[in-house]
Amino acid sequence: MITDSLHIFVTVIEHRNFSRAAETLNLSQPGVSLHIRNLERELGAKLLHRSPKYVRLTEAGQVLYQRAKVILSLYEEAKSQIQLMHGTVTGTLKIGASFTIGEYVLPKLLASFVQHHPQVDVQVTIANTEGITQGIRSNTLDLGLVEGELQQNDLEISHWMEDEMLVIAPSTHPLSRIPRITTELLQEQTWVFRELGSGTRAYHDRFIERRGVQVKRSFILSSNQGVKEAVLSGLGLSVLSKLAIEKELLSGELVALPIEGGRLTRALSIVQRREPQDMLAPLMFRQHISHPIQS
8 A cells, every 4th residue: 555655654754764664664674665666656756865874855755754644644543433433443553651661560551452452553662751752752652651740841741640769778788777767867878870861860860859968979770670780789779669679679689768758759641742643542542541550
């Protein structure tokens, strides 16, 4: 179908590279190139300027790209309406999730969703919160599940669920034996942080700032697993979601320090573009996760 070639063309443009587009589409690079050549032959115009480092639209390519986005959107809308008439859900669902959600919450939700809607092709991107919001903006993701407080006026952000945050230490740490941890006890400690752009890092930074904690030294790792391993190795304290460390807490390898002032929480949010969603799969997935199990 012509929509297949248009979809491939749009994917090449949005990835700015043939090989990355081919990987995303699960096609060979020669196959992607063939679709583009067929489009150029059919339209009688060169659509792309190509080099080993970049792909750039010609004037004709720019016209087609804008129209192709509209055509594909209308086609997906028509498919969704026809599927709804027949009581089935098909199509592609492109979900983005920040690391904590993607690693510890989303797999169970996807398993139950796919069981109810086996014909939906689900594509998942796991990245930090900043990366997911950019994916929503660029239209490469239909829906994002992210952590923390977001101020994005151009996106629709709605509260999804509450996530408990814990200050963690290895079971051998001196603070692990103290029944109540005051701010004074947290001064001049070594901390293990996630990377900038992470929702967990943003929460950790606010925790440090609001309590006036002086950091003796810090280390930065770009995954929850890396942070856990660093804390387990005695590198320092950290702040992570309870979702990410339940197994280590049960085994006793890590302990949650009882911080003075009560329970620490943050919001997990659903992020989408502000324009109405016409495709059925994202709508059904959002409905499916509307009542998640609380952490």
